Amino acid sequence: MSNARTIDTGTEDLLARVEDRVAILTMNRPQRRNALSSGMLEGLARALREAETAADVGCVVLTGAGGAFCAGGDVKTMSEGSGVGGEGFSLDAMIHRQRLSQRETAGRLYEMPKPTIAAIPGAAAGAGLSLALACDLRVASDKALLTTAFARVGFSGDYGGTFFLTQLVGSARARELYYLSERVDAAAAERLGLVNRVWPADVFEQKTQELARRLASGPAVAYRYMKENLNRAVGGDLGDCLDLEATHHIHTGLTEDHREAVRAFIEKTEPVFKGR
Numbered sequence: 001m002s003n004a005r006t007i008d009t010g011t012e013d014l015l016a017r018v019e020d021r022v023a024i025l026t027m028n029r030p031q032r033r034n035a036l037s038s039g040m041l042e043g044l045a046r047a048l049r050e051a052e053t054a055a056d057v058g059c060v061v062l063t064g065a066g067g068a069f070c071a072g073g074d075v076k077t078m079s080e081g082s083g084v085g086g087e088g089f090s091l092d093a094m095i096h097r098q099r100l101s102q103r104e105t106a107g108r109l110y111e112m113p114k115p116t117i118a119a120i121p122g123a124a125a126g127a128g129l130s131l132a133l134a135c136d137l138r139v140a141s142d143k144a145l146l147t148t149a150f151a152r153v154g155f156s157g158d159y160g161g162t163f164f165l166t167q168l169v170g171s172a173r174a175r176e177l178y179y180l181s182e183r184v185d186a187a188a189a190e191r192l193g194l195v196n197r198v199w200p201a202d203v204f205e206q207k208t209q210e211l212a213r214r215l216a217s218g219p220a221v222a223y224r225y226m227k228e229n230l231n232r233a234v235g236g237d238l239g240d241c242l243d244l245e246a247t248h249h250i251h252t253g254l255t256e257d258h259r260e261a262v263r264a265f266i267e268k269t270e271p272v273f274k275g276r
Contacts, residue, residue: 003056007047014043015065016051021058021216022209023051030066033123035074045104052112058216058275061208062109062135063119064128072126072149098158106134106160111231113224115215119208120195125149130161133168136227138195139211141204144186146194151181167234168193219257220275225249 007016007023015026025047027034034040044062051057064070089097109116109131118124118132120140126149132138140146148165150157157178165174169192177184186198199207215223225248233241252258257273264271 005056007050009043009047011037011039011043013037013040014047016043016047018051018054018057020213021056022212023047023054023057023060024212025051025060025062027062027064027070027128030064030068032074032076033068033071034064034066034128035071035077036127037074037077041101041105045101045108048105048108048112052108052114058114058218058220059212060109060112060114060116061119061212062116062131063208064121067143068122069118069120069124069132069144070128071123072128072130073153073155075153102159106131106164109134110160110164113227114220115218115223115227117208117212117215119204120144120146121201121204123147126153126155126157127159127161130157130159130164133164133194134160137197137211139197139199139204139208140186140189140195141201142186142198143201144189144195144198146184146189148178148181151179165194217273219252219255219261219271219273221255221257222252225252 003021004017004019007018009016013027013029015028017024025044027036027040027044029035029037029040048060051060115137116135118135118138120132120138122141122143123145124132125147129146129148132146148157148161162174162178165177169177173192184192184194186195189195190198197207197211229241229245229248232244256276257271260273261271
């Protein structure tokens, strides 16, 4: 294991480590199918803040322990009356806390200037699915099951799922997936465009690592601007997108990574990117 380190998340509910320029964030409540806890969400926000600016991180992978991705909100905790915001907070305070949490987790996965991957080994439901949808890419094992789930527990949905799902599959399909809350297996998820790759469970982790390392060793400056271009293209004005693409294209043409890629292309070798 080369250049490995851990990230302090402040909780056992979220484990984080950096290996070979990949930050691997693991939701770790396997006995509850990694259902979200306040500690997990706070730990995720903390780990993402560090990964976003860490010089030794080129790609972020979000996954779950014990065969599941994330079951979403902890329904058992909700049934005990402490599932939304906690006691002692006004409605406005609870809404504000929810907004902050969403921006610091789903929002940061979507907006951080590094590629993000959701590695889905099993169930991804509710807000767990929303977090997966916030990532740039989603890869799934052939045992994965996806569902919005919110209608089944009388919630409208959170952590950006309505936005991300609409962009991925269109408004009509997103409405169907939200209203009916049906389970979608891995093959159907790939057909719908919810996931980018499906791999057999026995090679899932290996294939995920290969993809993450490929992205982590890629042209970081170009990726930063590609991601901003793509995010701006979502519901954006064409003229603004064209102007932003031009600015970023010229900028990346002046980078060392670009010159290295041109050299490697001409010499028919693999480029070695340095992120500058």
